[in-house]
Amino acid sequence: MKKKLKILIANRGEIAVRIIRAAKILGMQTVAVYSEADKNSLHVAMADEAVEIGAASAGDSYLNIRAILAAAEISHADAIHPGYGFLSENAHFARLVEEVGLIFIGPTSQTIEEMGDKEQARQLMASAGVPIVPGSADFFESAEIGLREAERIGYPVMLKSVAGGGGKGMRLVSQAADFQQLFELAQSEIKNAVGDGRMYLEKLIIHPRHIEVQVLGDGQGKAIALGERDCTIQRHHQKVIEEAPSTKIDPETRQEMLTVAVHAAEQQQYRSAGTYEFLYQGPGQFYFMEMNTRIQVEHAISEEITGVDLVGAQLTQAAGGGLPEVARDNQGRVAIEARVVAQTAGKINFLHLPGGLGIRVETAIYPGYVVPPNYDAMILKIIATGPNRVTALQRLREAIGETVITGLKTNLDLLIQILNHPDFTTNENATDIDWLDSILDAEEEK
Template structure:
């Protein structure tokens, strides 16, 4: 087992990883930008190294500085968390070249699944159902027109290297296609440095269902149930729950086994997530694989009792999974609300600033993953998510009531947040019935 791990991230996920390491008796190294000198992860780690200025490209995306900090402190492994370098195959390969363990999949697996058009080709060959669309990247507007007419409108133009809802356009007719194709390409080029695109049939009002998988180096690949991530704003998740209210045992088993097949198709090791669209007829389609730990991993932990960060570390250290698929039992129901520092009434504009007063909720079945504290100043430089509120109940109804109670107790003063929006959503009839889809949130926001 590793003696020391460097966490190449910030915020709540860095704190989450440090806590897991402490429980495993592993020393930790935090890295931080100049804007994060007072951050909680810096204070909790055994050591901390400044790796650059506030901008992410100069610090949390600075591979050379992160590798140097790892060598300097004698850490044997790097946990990338999510975002930043977590799905960067160049960084994973650089770690390997420097004899540092990357706590995640191989660079080859990241490359295969990170490029969405390439992943699509691999899944088709593996017999995994995919949304009808282009077999690979779409190079020209002429190709885009031909493919769109072949599969029929509406279609989705998507960036091959995309993520976070960027580089995506929904096109409902030929007259919109050229402009949407060009703007999506430009957005992808600016966001990811890669303007390659692909096209899929747009599945109207689907459920976004993802399956958590774990895979060790000994051929054991398991699925840990599903998460319903359909509550989204502009393709970004806001509320996640596990299990899905509309899932049955037969469909879960079928989708889980397909998720395992997808992971094995790229010789995947470590924790990952296979994402599907589920339509109203019960048909499902692979959309992408996230080759890292997910923001919403806590809901899976709450219903399985499995610590996914510890499992990641164990797998990276060469250990075998010590449980089988039959041992994975889903108990109760869990919900996660992403708490963002944003002005909901002003088009969700980020709301950085100093937290003047803070009160976290507590009680049975309530968990907070966060790196904020009273007096902390949220920098304007990074993502607006400042906390994750997770609850567990014996069933979905208890989980909803517990989440509402916890949201009532959650007080943050000094910045604007989306806490009130979460409370409203949990009282909506469609949510209470579990009958909401990926377009639901945007529809009710415009009522």
């Protein structure tokens, strides 16, 4: 690391706290930004400085580019870390950060733009030799064109938004008769969210697992992979439980995934942390879905199995340092993460967080904290690590069972239900990306 930077964190919640901790370890100063709703937040208290940037709504604060750049100017920040969500994959924001002479802690604005356009990303990955799901030749904005493409590809197909993410603008279409209605619903949803109505199609891969590869690139043609994560357990396309490494894929396919991800990152001259997401259908059968050009929510489990501080590596690289060495003494370890979600907003009256061997907690909540209704509902991540999957699972069960949050409703009971379900606990391929939805929907119908 060549110099100590002053980092402005253009985010909130647990990821802002995580970045502040990494910066403090490296001796870097931090600047928090916050909305009116977050004036009593933990990241504000932990940072060296804090600047209020707007009203409670994200559009007036954490998505307010002008306010964030003004905060960077008045605090004399050297760099901006966007975290995840909000502006983290906004190419326009990254470009403006670069143009005002600040360091954007992430990939270049050009890379964000290329990988944020799903169809362009598919074409780039195909040219780099990465397997891609059969799909439409180009994006489209009319149902008529989409219908023709669906007939060519063959049903069932996944209708997706070019600018989408987190399940927005996505629908499964099983037959031609449903296409028009589902197209209008998906396009309206994504237009309301981001104002971009471009859509594309992918052939539906039956009963896949969701596997992603974590990479770090130096921006000059060298990259490393920090293993893979299995993010198959999802509810309505939102990840619920993730683990690393995946115990459900074969070693040969794992190595091939890691190899193609590193090759693609080096071809792109990728800079900072990024994730290649794949659908895995069986030995030798995996297909590129998308690339996330940011740090992921689930980055902690990769850190646990590799010994690499991913956020610290981002900050070190931004300060002029190189890529980290991957620890060898953690080989064979398994890390599993559960996302705790607030299902209602409100004040946390009592809070007890777990601890013990192999337990890591990432959060920004505390007793008396008021969870606002304005932002993402995830309030806590519990990570359990062990020498094998059985031990990691048992530690995670105990940790979740020990967690107490009163004053609002959470998904803690659901997490215990998943962790005790025989489909999940066995080492067989009983789960896929639709598994959780199917068992919960079946229960609701009873």
